[in-house]
Amino acid sequence: MSEFLDMLLRSDCPNVLKNLPTKKVECVTMSKRLGIKAVFIIRALPYGKAEQIRGMHSEQDTNLHILLNGCVDPDWKDSGLLNPAEGIVTPLDAIQSRMLAGEIADVAMAIEKLSGFRQNTLKEVKNG
Numbered sequence: 001m002s003e004f005l006d007m008l009l010r011s012d013c014p015n016v017l018k019n020l021p022t023k024k025v026e027c028v029t030m031s032k033r034l035g036i037k038a039v040f041i042i043r044a045l046p047y048g049k050a051e052q053i054r055g056m057h058s059e060q061d062t063n064l065h066i067l068l069n070g071c072v073d074p075d076w077k078d079s080g081l082l083n084p085a086e087g088i089v090t091p092l093d094a095i096q097s098r099m100l101a102g103e104i105a106d107v108a109m110a111i112e113k114l115s116g117f118r119q120n121t122l123k124e125v126k127n128g
Contacts, residue, residue, distance in 0.1 A: 020044040022072060025110050027103050040107055041073040044115040063108035064092050070111030 007013055022043045030038035045053070045066065053065045068076050068091055081094035088097050095104060112118045 016044075017046055020046065021114050023110075023114060025107065027099075027107060030099065030103055040071055040110075042070050042107065042111045042114060043072050045070050045111065050112075050115055050117070063105050064095055066108040066111050067095055067104055068092060070115070071107070 020043050022041060025040050025042060027038040027040065049069060050066075053062055053069065056065075074081075076091040076095055081091070081098075082088050086097070088094055099107075109118060
């Protein structure tokens, strides 16, 4: 058995589904616009959720759904962000009414990177 398989079989091998990585990111353009630090707490998406989002939506909608599902704070599902009188009736509307398109794309990309996408996760092994 290989050392790698041995590690995967150990009971202390980390289960990423139980402890998804999180981090804080600041959206500097939003910070300038709001006059306060716009700091997002983001969490990696588990494989199943990431693939579900990528398979069900256009690229623009994919970014919105990644942001909605990978953002811990602010909680875009908070009903206080909705304003039906202004046509803001869903969390996706709340995001689009408060963030510029590039900001949405950048935060979504940060969530994807935290989830292992959009980065080089492999390297070639020579003679080994």
